[in-house]
Amino acid sequence: MIKLDKVSKTYEAGVQAVRDLSLHIMPGEFVFVVGDSGSGKSTLIKLLLKELTPTSGRIVVNGKDLAGVKHKQIPEYRRKIGVVFQDFRLLQDRNVYDNVAFAMRVVDSAPREIKKRVPHVLSLVGLQPKYRALPKQLSGGEQQRVAIARALVNNPKIILADEPTGNLDGNNAWEIMRLLDEINQRGTTVVVVTHNMEIVRSMRKRVITIKKGMVTGDEEGM
């Protein structure tokens, strides 16, 4: 599903964010990637989204070697990955329904399909009653649920979540994690980058630890 083989990334300024990083995530897994600030976690997400190109090494996602994905093919590639950010990244001038529907419009889905699928996904994240609300009218946890609904709506095989609980209080953070766990139970591979060790310990999932751009630990949850 996701395979990194001796991947390194050095920025133009000479900073080496990732060095000789190798890991393998199987289909249907739920994996936490943990590490301190500056450990290379965000670079890893950017490499997986093909926002960055590795300086060396090989990345294979969904059976596709990212070195062979050209600029024009990036949108097609990203549609198979749902992405969730710490700061939600919702379109502020569009309501909940439109934010989620937008992801389907982007992939040129039929209007009938959009009308059917969006309410279904909103009910999965528990936000159907608030479909007309604007992001600013929602709590942080609700906004993150909209972002998850948007990531889910196109049935991706993988969900990448970059610090999804970073802007949330304890209860909301737990709600989001439970939601991601439910999504994983339905068969979607979930990769969560976080530094919230309390949640990581409680969830008992696989934990990959990154330090100074290298994998220093890879433990199965118990």
Added chain:
Amino acid sequence: MRLSSLLYNFKQGLLNIWRNKMFSLASIATMTACIFLFGVFYSIGINFNSMVKAAEEGVAVTVYFEENCSQDIIDAIGKAIESRPEVLRYKFVSADDAWASFQQEYLGDEHASVAESFADDNPLADAANYEIYLNDVSKQTALVDFLYEQDGVREVHQSEDVARTLTDFNKLISGISVGVIIILIAVAVFLINNTVTVGISVRSEEIAIMKYIGAKDAFVRAPFLVEGVTIGAIGSIIPLVLMYFLYSSIMNYVAGRFSALGSMFTFVPIADVFKVLLPVSMVLGLGIGFIGSRLTIIRHLKV
């Protein structure tokens, strides 16, 4: 792209104008100001040009023939004149016509007896001539030189000073018009660049989100282009409407208050002004809107 996606992007483009009211207003105002100023200078330029042209067309070159010149030679000179591209029109004035015109102009009814005393003896028997009007007075000297080379030409009268003054004046107006238009374009580019920079900062987050969720460049670009072209269209229609009413009002005002000017100067009809102003302004407005919106997103499509 599906028809529904096209309609969606079109609707989003129009909605974007409303969502970013201040940015849209600033862009429309900038474009309106630039195109309006362009319209004002173009109208002034075209009217000056027409005035100079009218003055030029009134400047005649007169060709007199040698004594006892045969009709064949006079006809040959006429053909030679006709072949010159700088000749707007010419007419043959016979000795009788010249005498009749002289009587009417200088003797009138009061001195009719003076004219009668000449009976059939035309004192202007050698004054048959061709009166030539040019479409470009700067070519007057070349034409005069050409005429002197023709058989049967005795003398050529020209208004050298008038021709030179008009030519210089025309060059001055062309120079000023080109200068002003270059300055206007530079100002427009500067102002539009500023508004576009503001637009970029307002929209960069939105573009990044679209790219992260797998939007193709064309899908990201489409609403921005609709927005840019619509702003461009509004920004050129407003100054054109303003120009139309302003031009008509000034024409009516001058005609009403300064009727004496009417004999010296006639405004170029509004239809003739708009024949050029309308397409040029629309192309400018739509072009700036299109290019501006492309510039807004081009840097952010690399995400």
